Amino acid sequence: MEASDLNNDIVHPEVRAHINSLVSALGGVSQEDDGRYQLGDDALEVLRDIKRWIRFYDEKTNRMDVARCVYEANLIEGDLLPILSLWPENATDSKYKARIALSCFEVMVPLTWPIQRDREAMTINHHRHMPVLELAHVAYKRAILNFDGARVLSCAVRVALPAMQKPISERTQRDQGIIKLALFFLRNVAAIAPPPGVAYEGDESQISRSATIDAFSFQDIFHLLLMLASNMGEDFRTEDTTVMEVLYHLVKRINVKELFMTEKQAEHAQGNELRQVMRKEINMLRSQNQTRGGRNNRFGSMIWVKRDDGKMTTLTGQDAVSSAATRQRKMDEAKTFKPPRRGKKEDKHDREIGPAVTLDSRATTQLRTFVEDFLDSGFNPLFSHVRKTIDREANYLMAYHKRQFFYLVAWLLEAERMRRKAKQGSDVRDAEEVTSFNLVAGVLNQEMFITLNRALHNSFEAKEWHDLTAVMRCYTQIFMTVQEMQQCGREDDEEIAENILSRLFYEEATHDAITNIIRGYKDQGFDYLDAATELVHHFLRILESYSKQNVDMQVRSRKRTRRKKKAAQAAEGVAASDDEGDGSGNDEAAAEKTSKDRKFDFIRFASRFTPQPIVNTFVTYTKYYRDLNEDQLKRAHRFFYRIAFKQEMAVMLFRVDIIHLLYNMIKGPEALDASLPSFKEWEDLVRHIIRKCTKKLEQRPELVVEMLFSKLPSTAFFLEHGYEKQTIRTT
Amino acid sequence: SPSGDDALGLDAEINVQKRVRAPTKKLDETLLLSPAGIPKLRSRAKHLKLKGKGHEWGDANRLLVFYQNWLDDLYPKAQFLDALGMVEKLGHKKLVAGQRGEWILEGKRKERDED
Numbered sequence: 001m002e003a004s005d006l007n008n009d010i011v012h013p014e015v016r017a018h019i020n021s022l023v024s025a026l027g028g029v030s031q032e033d034d035g036r037y038q039l040g041d042d043a044l045e046v047l048r049d050i051k052r053w054i055r056f057y058d059e060k061t062n063r064m065d066v067a068r069c070v071y072e073a074n075l076i077e078g079d080l081l082p083i084l085s086l087w088p089e090n091a092t093d094s095k096y097k098a099r100i101a102l103s104c105f106e107v108m109v110p111l112t113w114p115i116q117r118d119r120e121a122m123t124i125n126h127h128r129h130m131p132v133l134e135l136a137h138v139a140y141k142r143a144i145l146n147f148d149g150a151r152v153l154s155c156a157v158r159v160a161l162p163a164m165q166k167p168i169s170e171r172t173q174r175d176q177g178i179i180k181l182a183l184f185f186l187r188n189v190a191a192i193a194p195p196p197g198v199a200y201e202g203d204e205s206q207i208s209r210s211a212t213i214d215a216f217s218f219q220d221i222f223h224l225l226l227m228l229a230s231n232m233g234e235d236f237r238t239e240d241t242t243v244m245e246v247l248y249h250l251v252k253r254i255n256v257k258e259l260f261m262t263e264k265q266a267e268h269a270q271g272n273e274l275r276q277v278m279r280k281e282i283n284m285l286r287s288q289n290q291t292r293g294g295r296n297n298r299f300g301s302m303i304w305v306k307r308d309d310g311k312m313t314t315l316t317g318q319d320a321v322s323s324a325a326t327r328q329r330k331m332d333e334a335k336t337f338k339p340p341r342r343g344k345k346e347d348k349h350d351r352e353i354g355p356a357v358t359l360d361s362r363a364t365t366q367l368r369t370f371v372e373d374f375l376d377s378g379f380n381p382l383f384s385h386v387r388k389t390i391d392r393e394a395n396y397l398m399a400y401h402k403r404q405f406f407y408l409v410a411w412l413l414e415a416e417r418m419r420r421k422a423k424q425g426s427d428v429r430d431a432e433e434v435t436s437f438n439l440v441a442g443v444l445n446q447e448m449f450i451t452l453n454r455a456l457h458n459s460f461e462a463k464e465w466h467d468l469t470a471v472m473r474c475y476t477q478i479f480m481t482v483q484e485m486q487q488c489g490r491e492d493d494e495e496i497a498e499n500i501l502s503r504l505f506y507e508e509a510t511h512d513a514i515t516n517i518i519r520g521y522k523d524q525g526f527d528y529l530d531a532a533t534e535l536v537h538h539f540l541r542i543l544e545s546y547s548k549q550n551v552d553m554q555v556r557s558r559k560r561t562r563r564k565k566k567a568a569q570a571a572e573g574v575a576a577s578d579d580e581g582d583g584s585g586n587d588e589a590a591a592e593k594t595s596k597d598r599k600f601d602f603i604r605f606a607s608r609f610t611p612q613p614i615v616n617t618f619v620t621y622t623k624y625y626r627d628l629n630e631d632q633l634k635r636a637h638r639f640f641y642r643i644a645f646k647q648e649m650a651v652m653l654f655r656v657d658i659i660h661l662l663y664n665m666i667k668g669p670e671a672l673d674a675s676l677p678s679f680k681e682w683e684d685l686v687r688h689i690i691r692k693c694t695k696k697l698e699q700r701p702e703l704v705v706e707m708l709f710s711k712l713p714s715t716a717f718f719l720e721h722g723y724e725k726q727t728i729r730t731t
Numbered sequence: 732s733p734s735g736d737d738a739l740g741l742d743a744e745i746n747v748q749k750r751v752r753a754p755t756k757k758l759d760e761t762l763l764l765s766p767a768g769i770p771k772l773r774s775r776a777k778h779l780k781l782k783g784k785g786h787e788w789g790d791a792n793r794l795l796v797f798y799q800n801w802l803d804d805l806y807p808k809a810q811f812l813d814a815l816g817m818v819e820k821l822g823h824k825k826l827v828a829g830q831r832g833e834w835i836l837e838g839k840r841k842e843r844d845e846d
Contacts, residue, residue, distance in 0.1 A: 307800060308778070328796055337808040339817060656798050657815045663791045690787040694794075697781065702838035704776040705769055705831065707798075708815070709822030715835065722842075 010128050011065045019053065019069040022046050026079050037082035039100070047103035050075070054110050062121065064129040067111060071136040076111065077143040080104045085149030089158070102159050102178065105185055112140050112188035117348060134195040141192040142206045145215045153189065154219040156182040168235050176238070183228075183242040186221060190249035193354050210363035213250065217366040226370075229378025232385045238394075240385045241401045247374075248404040251367070251411055253356045259368055260418040263361065280673060287669050291326050293318020305331070329669070347525070349466040352400070371415050380442035383409060387443075387451055402455060406470035409443050413477035416440050417484060437485050437493050444478065444500065452478075456513050465524045468517070472531040479538045483545075501546050505598070514539060515608050521617040526624065530632070533621050537635045540606060540642070547602035549595060606642070610649040612710040619658055625665055625672060633678050641685055650692050651716045656707050659693065662686045758806045758817050760826045769830075772801050 009016065026046045030038040040046060050070070058066045070076075083104055087097045115130060115137070144152045160182035163175035171179075190212060194200040205211060216222055228236055228243050236243075261269060293299065295318060303320050305313045305327055313331055320327050359367065386405050389397055420436050437444075452475060459467035486497035504510065518536050521529060622628075622636045644650035653659075665672050666686050672679050697703050700719055717725045762768055779797050781790045802814045809817065821827050 311804075324796075325792070328799060331803070332799065332811045335808060335810045337810070337813075339809065339813050655819070656795070657812060657819070659791060660795055660812065660815075663788075663795065667788055667792075687787045690791045691784060694781045694783055694787075694790045697794075698783075700838060701776065702835050704773060704779075705834055708769075708818050709827075709831065710819060715831075718835065718839075 011068055015057065015065050016069050016072075019050070019066060020073055022050055022053070023070070023073040023075050023079065026050075026075075027083070028079075029082075037079075037086060039083065039086070043083070044096075044100055044103060047100070047107060051103070051106050054107065059110070062123060063125045064133060065125065067133055067136075068129045070111060071133065071139075076108060076140050080108060081143060081147045081152060082149060084152055084155050085147075087150070087155065087158075089151075089154075098159065101155060102181075105156055105159055105181055108140075109181055109184050109188065112137060112185070112192065114188065114191050117351070131195075131198075135198070137192045138194050138200065138207055139202075141189055142202060144189055145211055146206050151219045153186060153215060153221050156185045157221065157224050164235075168237065179236075179239060180242065183239060183246065187242055187245045187249065190216075190246050196351060196354070209250075209254070209357045210360045213359065213363040213367050216250065217370070222366075222370045222373075226373055226378055229374060229382040232378075232381045234381075237385075238396055240382060240389055241397060243382065244386055244401070244404060244408060248408055251371075252353055252407070254359065254367070254411075255356070256411060256414045256418050258358070259364060259371070259415065260422050262422075266361070266364075276673075279675060283673055291319045291322055291669070293321075303327075325669075371412070372419060375412060375416055375419070375439050379412060379439060384442040387448060391447075391451060403467045403470045406452075406455065406467075406474040410470070410473040410477040413440060413443070413474075413481050417477075417481060420484070435488075435490060435493060437481070437488070437496075440481065444481070444496070446503075448478075449500075449503075453510060453513070456510075460513065460517060465528050469528045469531045472517070472535045476531070476535050476538050479542050483542050501542070505543055505546055505601070511605060511608070515614070518609070518617050519611065519613045521613075521620065529617070529621050533618060533632075533635055533639075536609065537638065540609065541638075543602055543605060547595075547598040549598075607647060609639075610643060610647050610652060610716075611713060612652055612716075615643060615652045615658075616710070619661065622665075623661060626670060630676070630678055633672075633676075633682070637678065637681055637685060640689070644685075644689055644692065648720060649716060650689060651696070651711060651719045653689055654693050654696065654703060654707055654719075655710070659690065659707075662689060756806070756808070758809070758814065758821070760821055760824050762805065763818065763821050763827060764830060767805055771804075773834075775801060 025040050026043055027038050027040040029035055053066045054070075058064060084101055087094070087101050091097060115133060117130075160179045163171060163178045166175060192207075194207070200207070225243060225246060228239060232240050232243070258266065258269070293301070299318060300316070301318050301321060302314060302316045305315060307313070315327060315330055317330070320330055383405070386401075390402055390405060416436060416439065442448075452471060455467070455471045456475070459465075459471060482497050482500050485493045486501065488494065514535060518532050521532060618636055618639045621632075622640075625633065625636075628636070640653065643652055653662075663686065664670070666683050672682060696719065697707075700722075703719060706715065706719065711719070714725060756762070764770075775797070779793070781793060783790070798815075799811045802809075802811060802818070806814055806817075822831065
């Protein structure tokens with residue numbers, strides 16, 4: 001290093017010198033022994049020293065200097081990984097080598113630890129080193145996953161194996177620490193991803209999610225995770241959140257639907273997607289061509305637009321000649337004024353969850369096998385245990401664990417549903433003892449609902465929108481699972497489902513919470529909006545179908561309970577005589593009454609979704625119509641349909657900007673793709689709404705003004721019906 | 732000579748006072764309720780002819796153009812959707828809300844008189 005460099009070095013030169021001397025003392029590639037790594041004499045002590053440097057210089061004083069020096073000295077790739085390769089898989093008895101390996105991981109875990117961007121704790125050093133270290137992490141991950149000399153991940157497991165073999169009562173503090181260390185190492189490797197907004201310069205496929213899953217599968221990490229998850233609560237206790245974190249980083253942002261497609265289906269889906277994208281582009285080009293002038297851009301056409309009151313506007317350009325709508329748009333687009341807006345804040349969460357991923361076919365198969373095995377054996381023990389950990393707020397629980405828990409439960413419930421669907425397709429219906437709903441029963445009990453509700457309220461009040469998003473997604477998936485359970489045709493499952501539904505139906509606190517969420521939407525981002533609208537959509541639908549449940553079904557379930565009671569009594573040896581009084585004749589009358597009550601309750605419940613703020617949320621959502629998929633479009637469509645025709649509150653949609661949006665969805669320059677299956681539905685809906693609107697305008701001319709504004713419920717009621725809402729009941 | 736000094740204009744006082752900017756026209760309650768605002772919209776609405784059933788798309792277009800032209804006259808600076816948003820916000824102000832209520836009452840009264 002030259003003198004000028006020395007002065008400009010951002011790390012204290014003495015620190016760098018110390019680290020460099022330590023790294024070179026660790027060992028090196030020997031000249032004689034055809035390039036094998038030779039350990040230094042005091043390698044163990046050196047590793048300990050490096051560990052101390054990290055702990056007492058970096059962590060204690062909140063700097064990142066040592067980490068930076070270590071990266072520049074190429075410690076992990078140049079030394080630690082070759083050292084691990086000196087510990088062959090069959091040499092389990094060499095105590096010295098095992099200790100060396102452990103020390104290696106003790107150094108690697110802090111070096112790969114996820115970097116936290118906590119604004120308050122960040123010093124100038126963080127700002128200096130973070131960009132470099134983020135790239136360093138990616139380089140570490142690449143080296144660890146693709147190291148030829150040894151299976152590094154399974155090395156970590158081997159280090160922890162002696163501790164794991166002991167029964168939990170005999171494990172010392174140190175043993176627990178070693179297990180945690182190995183798990184944290186796996187977590188770190190899974191969590192590292194290229195920082196957003198920075199183009200990764202190396203080979204993307206070496207660090208991608210597919211490569212990670214491939215390595216996890218090849219190095220038998222999946223087996224370890226399965227073992228840990230299925231023994232959670234017995235041989236393992238405090239490891240639950242870490243196992244969950246590993247899972248989370250492996251599956252986050254993976255599309256469940258794609259995971260459970262057969263190869264043929266996947267190919268078909270990809271082809272479809274390509275076709276769709278190409279069609280979209282063709283449409284776009286066509287609409288641009290229509291407005292583009294046929295001559296060169298200096299042709300200089302200029303036209304006057306005459307308005308009703310004699311005003312004239314001049315417009316230039318060929319396209320102005322093409323149509324009245326284009327002229328109108330050109331006049332509008334020429335205006336440059338923008339009302340003041342607030343800037344966007346950087347979102348920490350986006351960094352954690354990363355962009356959407358696609359897996360290659362090999363990784364898809366591997367992950368699918370793992371997920372299926374996990375659902376079969378690990379789901380209930382792990383997630384019941386984590387739920388308990390969350391409930392008692394254990395001291396090792398981090399704030400983000402809750403979010404990951406709900407995200408994973410939602411993801412896995414969806415996976416289970418997809419798997420069931422795929423099975424039904426291949427027509428192997430088996431009458432197993434363990435039904436597929438039993439596999440996820442751990443999250444369908446009353447305790448889970450309590451935890452969910454609490455999380456829903458807390459995260460809403462604390463304005464933790466990402467946590468709330470995860471809770472909402474979890475809720476939605478539970479609804480959908482319950483709904484499938486209700487229709488599965490197995491008596492026990494149906495009964496459980498009905499119990500859950502009836503509880504949901506009458507739980508006002510949950511209804512309130514959900515309405516408040518959808519009502520209070522403001523700038524929380526698309527993901528939140530998507531989750532909230534999805535939740536409302538399914539919530540309304542499931543309760544509606546519940547309220548419509550016919551008398552027949554009720555009678556059946558009554559008979560079922562009676563039969564069960566009888567059976568139980570018979571088993572106890574009691575004569576089933578006093579039960580005869582409640583005969584089946586009463587059943588029908590009682591059932592009719594309950595189902596009527598329910599219908600009434602549902603109408604009351606659904607009318608909560610008519611106020612303007614909720615309509616506004618759905619309008620905001622619909623504004624993304626160009627990017628929404630079929631399901632999402634359907635969701636918005638059903639909501640507007642419900643408002644306009646079932647709830648009879650179409651007045652809420654009679655606002656100029658809403659009409660503008662709906663009109664442009666069908667007839668505008670950036671209209672919905674007309675070949676979409678849902679296009680026809682939308683066209684009909686919008687036409688009906690417009691017709692209603694023009695009719696109303698004729699009936700009530702005062703609507704011309706009200707079309708500009710949001711309406712209060714009382715005004716809307718008057719506009720709709722022509723009389724005031726009666727609030728005092730006349731006898 | 733003493734008069735020669737001033738030929739360069741060195742002694743003349745320079746007026747450093749800033750020119751007062753013309754106040755920007757704002758889209759606020761007073762503008763919205765002024766004759767050029769909603770009253771004009773109401774009077775223009777009498778000439779708005781919608782065709783009803785079977786002509787939904789044309790009707791929607793006419794309606795949108797009607798509002799766009801009105802807003803362009805009222806507040807030419809802003810684009811249609813932005814201006815709509817600004818007007819909608821003003822609808823929550825006390826003054827505007829009160830006036831809205833009165834217009835609705837007026838409509839009710841008219842209806843009653845016709846009966």
